[in-house]
Amino acid sequence: MPEIYRKQPGDNHWIREDLIKTFGSAYIISTGREYNNAQDLDGFIAREADNIAGVLLFSYNTDECELVYLHVLEEGKGIAKMLIKALIDHLQGLNVSRLIVVTTNDNIPALKLYQQTGFRMTKIYPNAMEKVRAKKPMVPRIGHFGIPLRDMIEFEYQWP
């Protein structure tokens, strides 16, 4: 059973490498927000035995939070759901009324995951990846399952 803990400053180095491996850079562009050096954001880590099993990064201001990055190294074991639960439990103790997450049209595992964990699709940004590619040319044109990587989809958590 993985253990979830709050990210420590000592995690920043490997998270930066993980961001570069997963998204080509530690610079994350979302819908209207950009995160330079995303490894410095607050977050939760999943660890199993002595191995890192997943990481979730988030950013919040007074009443709005964005789940900025989620990467699980051993997929299909419920680790992403555990990390999302840790974030939601954390936000319940704060005054945050809005929690959003953005993914892309091709990311079927993420589209499934967010709908399974209480988020609803609230906005679609057609062709948003073109603007991202202007700043991050390494972003591929073809994504998961051979699907053209074109649009951003914003989800908002529906508080029960």
Ligand SMILES: CC(C)(COP(=O)(O)OP(=O)(O)OC[C@H]1O[C@@H](n2cnc3c(N)ncnc32)[C@H](O)[C@@H]1OP(=O)(O)O)[C@@H](O)C(=O)NCCC(=O)NCCS
């Ligand atoms: C999306 C991601 C975070 C899911 O993590 P996970 O720990 O495997 O997810 P969970 O096990 O908690 O559960 C999510 C569901 O998606 C399924 N799933 C996970 N990875 C999958 C994959 N590659 N293909 C198909 N289904 C997948 C799981 O089986 C589970 O479904 P179930 O409950 O019906 O069995 C993970 O695939 C990942 O790190 N992807 C790469 C980075 C990424 O795209 N992050 C999201 C960016 S917004």
